[in-house]
Amino acid sequence: MADPKGFLHHGREGAASRPVEERVKDWNEVYVPGSLLPIISKQASRCMDCGIPFCHNGCPLGNLIPEWNDFAYREDWGAAYERLHATNNFPEFTGRLCPAPCEAACVLGINQPAVTIKNVEVSIIDKAWESGNVAPQPPERLSGKTVAVIGSGPAGLAAAQQLTRAGHTVAVYERADRVGGLLRYGIPEFKMEKRHINRRIEQMRAEGTRFRTGVEIGRDLKATDLRKRYDAVVIAAGATTARDLPVPGRELKGVHQAMEYLPLANKVQEGDFVTPPITAEGKHVVVIGGGDTGADCVGTAHRQGALSVTQLEIMPRPGEERAPHQPWPTFPMLYKVTSAHEEGGERVYAVSTTRFEGDEDGNVQWLHLTEVEFIDGKLTQKAGTERRIPAQLVTLAMGFTGTDVQNGLVEQFGLELDERGNIARDGDFQTNVPGVFVAGDAGRGQSLIVWAIAEGRSAARGVDRFLTGVSELPAPIRPTDRALTV
Numbered sequence: 001m002a003d004p005k006g007f008l009h010h011g012r013e014g015a016a017s018r019p020v021e022e023r024v025k026d027w028n029e030v031y032v033p034g035s036l037l038p039i040i041s042k043q044a045s046r047c048m049d050c051g052i053p054f055c056h057n058g059c060p061l062g063n064l065i066p067e068w069n070d071f072a073y074r075e076d077w078g079a080a081y082e083r084l085h086a087t088n089n090f091p092e093f094t095g096r097l098c099p100a101p102c103e104a105a106c107v108l109g110i111n112q113p114a115v116t117i118k119n120v121e122v123s124i125i126d127k128a129w130e131s132g133n134v135a136p137q138p139p140e141r142l143s144g145k146t147v148a149v150i151g152s153g154p155a156g157l158a159a160a161q162q163l164t165r166a167g168h169t170v171a172v173y174e175r176a177d178r179v180g181g182l183l184r185y186g187i188p189e190f191k192m193e194k195r196h197i198n199r200r201i202e203q204m205r206a207e208g209t210r211f212r213t214g215v216e217i218g219r220d221l222k223a224t225d226l227r228k229r230y231d232a233v234v235i236a237a238g239a240t241t242a243r244d245l246p247v248p249g250r251e252l253k254g255v256h257q258a259m260e261y262l263p264l265a266n267k268v269q270e271g272d273f274v275t276p277p278i279t280a281e282g283k284h285v286v287v288i289g290g291g292d293t294g295a296d297c298v299g300t301a302h303r304q305g306a307l308s309v310t311q312l313e314i315m316p317r318p319g320e321e322r323a324p325h326q327p328w329p330t331f332p333m334l335y336k337v338t339s340a341h342e343e344g345g346e347r348v349y350a351v352s353t354t355r356f357e358g359d360e361d362g363n364v365q366w367l368h369l370t371e372v373e374f375i376d377g378k379l380t381q382k383a384g385t386e387r388r389i390p391a392q393l394v395t396l397a398m399g400f401t402g403t404d405v406q407n408g409l410v411e412q413f414g415l416e417l418d419e420r421g422n423i424a425r426d427g428d429f430q431t432n433v434p435g436v437f438v439a440g441d442a443g444r445g446q447s448l449i450v451w452a453i454a455e456g457r458s459a460a461r462g463v464d465r466f467l468t469g470v471s472e473l474p475a476p477i478r479p480t481d482r483a484l485t486v
């Protein structure tokens with residue numbers, strides 16, 4: 001298994017980042033192009049012959065991590081690519097965007113820095129694209145069955161590709177003007193350049209998948225009409241209902257949901273705007289929410305020329321090492337410094353926003369906050385800690401509460417929801433309506449990209465079995481499976 005003593009000979013080494021002063025002036029990915037390949041064989045050699053690869057438990061896709069680490073160490077890139085694609089339709093997405101629960105579960109990570117699994121993964125697939133090994137895989141014969149996939153995020157794309165390769169005629173419906181869902185408009189260009197999506201879409205078109213953009217099921221096309229046209233439907237519309245902040249001043253101009261702000265910056269990169277309708281240029285920016293979406297807002301604000309950027313988080317600052325109640329191999333809550341945080345700004349923990357204050361024209365100018373603490377498990381404001389900070393642009397990045405029920409899709413299909421507001425489904429990812437399946441955040445709730453792809457692959461098996469009576473497609477997870485956490 002790679003070099004049995006590799007972890008003794010080599011320390012962890014990651015991709016080199018471009019200098020901050022350089023990268024904040026453009027929207028290219030933050031890493032130095034080609035910086036991984038010279039070091040990746042040594043990094044792959046750190047993978048241990050650990051007997052039981054717990055990284056498999058950390059990753060819902062069931063990625064064959066030790067196997068492709070071994071091939072990468074030997075620089076057998078073709079074999080590494082085959083192992084990588086055996087379980088993951090889009091490793092160039094996960095290798096850039098996933099927070100790597102596989103690394104949190106790495107056996108080496110018990111007492112050393114874990115193997116750089118993400119970096120090995122993205123090196124393999126980038127090498128495969130560069131070498132021309134990623135080719136369309138059209139089906140040998142068609143089944144005569146038709147499937148509609150609603151949503152073109154990672155879950156929808158994975159389901160569509162699996163079902164197309166199984167011989168079904170698949171059409172993907174996307175309400176935005178371009179394919180990709182949150183991959184397209186929710187992920188900034190500096191985290192993943194959209195050329196990676198574009199070439200996957202071209203591969204899928206060559207395989208036979210069809211795409212219909214600018215069509216929102218429930219509004220532009222009734223769900224009942226869609227059901228009549230197709231033999232089966234996969235709902236992969238995501239959990240797009242954003243959590244709001246109902247405090248005084250929420251109605252002021254300049255207070256926006258993150259998903260109102262981020263897509264506009266991406267549309268500038270697509271050539272739709274010269275300057276975005278909502279911009280941080282010359283403004284004091286406050287980002288409410290300490291997760292990845294909040295970090296995306298921070299990095300975007302830097303590139304737009306914000307005067308200052310402050311990120312607020314209601315929870316206390318996490319530790320830099322595993323807490324005793326978050327033991328290996330669970331995914332720990334750690335203090336994380338993303339590329340956006342390296343670029344500047346202030347991070348404030350254990351605070352809660354109490355109200356927004358505006359000027360005479362209704363534009364937000366100040367954000368009032370107070371420090372908070374947990375007493376007997378209850379969030380309590382600390383007296384005497386109230387203060388205000390300048391804020392001419394506020395983005396709310398506090399997560400999502402469930403699938404969209406306002407556009408009519410749920411009602412028109414007659415779908416049942418679970419107690420958390422997600423679309424309910426059975427063990428085959430089928431809803432209460434026969435022939436209608438659900439995959440990704442629409443059924444699971446807000447989650448990670450690896451879970452979305454795993455859901456898309458698993459739902460595809462359920463659809464294939466519904467249409468043909470039997471299926472050989474893989475199903476890496478069940479609807480009830482959850483991440484390895486405490």
